[in-house]
Amino acid sequence: MSTVLKSTETAIQRREALARGAKQQFERMIEIRTIEAVVNDLFAAGSIHGTTHLCVGQEALDVGIALALRPTDMVTATYRSHGIALALGMTPLEVMGEIMGKDVGCTDGVGGSMHLCDMSVGLLPTFAIVGAGYPVAAGAALAFQTLGQDSVALAMAGDGSTNIGAFHESLNLAAIWKLPVIFVVDNNVYGEYSRIDTTTPIEDLYLRAASFDIPGIVVDGMDVTAVEAVVRQAADRARRCEGPTLIEAKTYRFSGHSRADQAPYRPVGELESWQQRDPIKLMSEKLVNEGVLTSDQVLQITESTRESISELVAGLEALPEPEYSAMFNNVWTTEKVT
Amino acid sequence: MSTVLKSTETAIQRREALARGAKQQFERMIEIRTIEAVVNDLFAAGSIHGTTHLCVGQEALDVGIALALRPTDMVTATYRSHGIALALGMTPLEVMGEIMGKDVGCTDGVGGSMHLCDMSVGLLPTFAIVGAGYPVAAGAALAFQTLGQDSVALAMAGDGSTNIGAFHESLNLAAIWKLPVIFVVDNNVYGEYSRIDTTTPIEDLYLRAASFDIPGIVVDGMDVTAVEAVVRQAADRARRCEGPTLIEAKTYRFSGHSRADQAPYRPVGELESWQQRDPIKLMSEKLVNEGVLTSDQVLQITESTRESISELVAGLEALPEPEYSAMFNNVWTTEKVT
Amino acid sequence: MKMRMREAIVSALADEMRSDPTVILLGEDIAGAGGPFKTSDGLLDEFGPMRVRDTPISEMGFTGAAVGASALGLRPVVEIMFMEFLGVALDQLVTEAAKFRYLSAGQISCPLVVRASIGAGLGFGSQHSQTLENWVTSTPGLKVVTVSSPQSAYDLMRSAIRDPDPVIVLEPRVLYADRSEVETGDHRIGKLGVAHLAQIGEDLTIVAMGQTVNIAVRGTQQAGVSADIIDLRTLAPWDRETVFNSVKKTGRLVVIEEAPESGGWGSQIVSAVTENQFRDLKSPTVRITTPNVPVPYGKKLESKFLPSPDEVAHTLSEFLETGNVPAPWWVREGYVQ
Amino acid sequence: MKMRMREAIVSALADEMRSDPTVILLGEDIAGAGGPFKTSDGLLDEFGPMRVRDTPISEMGFTGAAVGASALGLRPVVEIMFMEFLGVALDQLVTEAAKFRYLSAGQISCPLVVRASIGAGLGFGSQHSQTLENWVTSTPGLKVVTVSSPQSAYDLMRSAIRDPDPVIVLEPRVLYADRSEVETGDHRIGKLGVAHLAQIGEDLTIVAMGQTVNIAVRGTQQAGVSADIIDLRTLAPWDRETVFNSVKKTGRLVVIEEAPESGGWGSQIVSAVTENQFRDLKSPTVRITTPNVPVPYGKKLESKFLPSPDEVAHTLSEFLETGNVPAPWWVREGYVQ
Ligand SMILES: Cc1ncc(C[n+]2csc(CCOP(=O)(O)OP(=O)(O)O)c2C)c(N)n1
Ligand SMILES: Cc1ncc(C[n+]2csc(CCOP(=O)(O)OP(=O)(O)O)c2C)c(N)n1
Ligand SMILES: [Mg+2]
């Protein structure tokens, strides 16, 4: 077994590291992108069974959210969650282990790419059903409110999910009960192979907040600091018992929808124009401009991340698949009736 | 069998009669109210099994809608549909027969109070599941659009139904496809025993149209003419292929929610203040003022309607319940595969 | 103390809420109005609006909220007024809650109870009278319970709330007004998954559940038949031992269910018995069901539609006499061939 | 012509759309992208955007729209990408469409087809791999069909679209890429409700459906067993005559299903056979199923989870040898007692 697998860095430590500064945030974004590249290659090569959904282009949103929340806050997210999982602190081992179906993964290898979870940093099991996370986040907030805890819940989901009933019902419920919950719509312009304008009659999804008399905020999802600010503001509001907020983050899905998708349906030039606003590019330029990092350091971070992830993956590849017993665990709670 | 049962007036004739003028509209409203009073008594006396939902106070809405639509247009409605059924033209025999579970009823007595239907005047089987009629109306409109027909569909449902996912999904779908459909929310202030402000964060439900970039209109649901005007406007728009409209009709549920409910939860004076705006009172005052009817004629209409409905009910009471074979009909279509 | 079944439910909810501050109630009109079937009457007064919450008409929303709340330390009890309404929310129960523990590698469970009223008999028509047990059985991770009397409602409700996994409790609506002696108290709390022998006999094993338990009792009395009547109580996972032991003794299995002949929970029982006890069976197995039609309105049609003591008596007598399975009424009387 | 199953589906849809202008398609990404599983590839080009429509992610909305459209003269075919997604839309199929004819006294029908992909085998994990047939069976008024090969997909799809009642067609996802000879044309249209004898034999009757038909064939070959293999094709209403005739001949019934042991469609078959043919049966009935766990990720776990030719061969051999029902692998290998 590779030594990488023995890393003792925990999710909580990684979460705390983020708060140390822009460099750490940048490193995390690089880590996410690097892992997604590796995941892409592994699936393309057929080394992993099933499908996967990459978050390339959305790293700033993931990291911004993680920065604004506390580890005791709870997040619901989707099948497109490798980034938020890593941003919240989950280790590459937990995440890649799960994606690769190994028992060192966060759900012992029975969940896979669409199902990540680590309660120690507030990630509820991610949802493969569009919209299903919204009411569950409202419910986590209901628990906080009822138990008198000052935590908040945050639901992340895509633009396409704002057309499903659960979105509407959850915002209504959260509004009427003033639940400490934040709904973050990651508007990455596409739902599967459909451009948003073919499925949604309005362009600015934050406007849907008006149906529930709650604040609707739009933010540049390519900018970590901007995301952190609005999420923090919404979280503060929630902690002050003033109720939910809808945040729309404008981003772009740089990858196809899932494993096999090459996104032939994109208008010519659209990807390229959004790549100008690549969150990693923007941040590295900013950090270099501000003198936080040199260009050399940027390259070095990129390179060393690539190396450590490769090493991790090599180690993981060497691991056997889980024992059959894995599928029989955790179906029922064995804890006795009290 | 009573002679009343032999009445040959058809739904279509009754529908056409409405258009003849205010007197006929007023008579229909009286008919609806009279029938609801009888239904109430029959259920209270335990003569009818099950439950029922009265539309007392909402007669103007029902008749206004019927006036604005053509018999080839299609309506979806709810368990609270005796009024719209009669307004659209269904005969008291068809409606009361069904409520009383007799085989002369519109669905041969297998449906009951919550399930009325007469396609000859455009009433699809009414829905006992809150919100279920919205997508079905959108679908009827989809058929009209696809087949190049200039009919429209209209979904009626209550204020409470605007909190269920199907409402949101249907408006979105209708908006994106510019379907010829009208969504009429009958805001009668209550959903079951809950006042709207305890379940819904906004008071004006027509505002929810903004989430779909479609027109949202509010109308006084106590005024037949006002209702007719906005529905006609929305229908014209739909027939011009300009898409759906959301209409909120402000009404009030004069009765309890269903059979046993005495509505103890109403704030003191609320019912009384709305009774000032009783649509039948308003219309009779208007007709008397305008010299269309004398006060005596109003009394006479009321009285003769009461008599004919009593006679009908007596006739229906004398009928036996349907044969057992009734429950086996119409489960499957026997029409052969072509 | 004599209680109606609805009162026994109130009692069970109240006792659990008293003993565990994390138990909360969610549902349409359960607070101010005490529940459409008065199964939470008085609980708002005692426990306040934070713990007894009226919801908007948003079954997906509040069922999902209960899932989230259950993962974060509450024990929510959700009321689904009519089982049909799960048709707009089933995802949260079957595809989310039932898999949360699996998909979190045991980090969390969903100690959630969904209560849903089921069945016909009150004239609510085709869309408010189905039983629909099939929607929720065969979901690993989800327990399914059906109550059959005031006492079983009290016992099972308390046990379901204590259960660490998601549980759906089905309440035959027609029983809410049933009244009988109920013993309350913590000693009534037990494990789910245990059937109850409602009557002991010799000649056959009747498996019933919920509203068909009384029908079974009355039908056997009418026919003068000596039968074990097993009130299944938990449908998933069901108590194989009790059923198998009884069939071993009697050699004959009859299932009585309020579900269409074309498919209902009884087939699971028949199938397991046939697989495991084929050589103990002396005769074919029998299912007494409803015909394959939507639930009709009107007392006459609806009563005929439902499994009745008469039909049970007729079936059992003929079955014991001939060793063959009698045709159901709709075939005997020529409505269906 | 050799076709993959997904191509056979495209072909069937295209042929129906050509012959009947009221046939339209609705679903997520079925138009521009030709369907997530390419089961509508090219149809937008041929039939245009009025008849091939991409929908928003609103299963309740577009399934319900199909219900309404079907009542007003269209024959909509709805794609539910993964069966699980019906968990947010089931109401429209079970409680609305299936009852429209009943609740209109025959004034209207809903000639609607809902296509849903089902099952495991492609590594999609617990929330995208269930079969969930139970959600839709036991619904009077609703037909349920499962396809098992390119040819059956072609035939059944065309027949389902012609059927005057609402039909759900279940498509085992793992078969989309299967390739074999397909005959197309109107003569392939038939009535639903007819099973297909996929293989003829002597010693036992195997009832399989969808993806388990091939497993049955391979399993019997491996075991060298002579069996009737019945591809059920229509699960509701299922073809009793074909099954009963076969069991009459063989005296032994084995059902192979991709559903949890605790409950699946196979129990309905077993139960009807036991009730009607008890005395024809020489041995206990057998169900070969999946274990009672959510579908696990990862090739090793998922393959083991699914009924396999090996497991079928082992079960059949031991069953025929001993006359008893062998324990399933999860008991034999000690994972569950
Ligand atoms: C209820 C449901 N319907 C459909 C799907 C299939 N599906 C998975 S992802 C997806 C697109 C979602 O788009 P969006 O919400 O914008 O999120 P993104 O993938 O862009 O992150 C669809 C339709 C699903 N998983 N659940
Ligand atoms: C999905 C669903 N949830 C709950 C119900 C129970 N229910 C029947 S009517 C009703 C209130 C509806 O209120 P509203 O929409 O305002 O209509 P109104 O009764 O006032 O006409 C409720 C909750 C139902 N029939 N369907
Ligand atoms: Mg998107």
Ligand SMILES: [Mg+2]
């Ligand atoms: Mg209302």
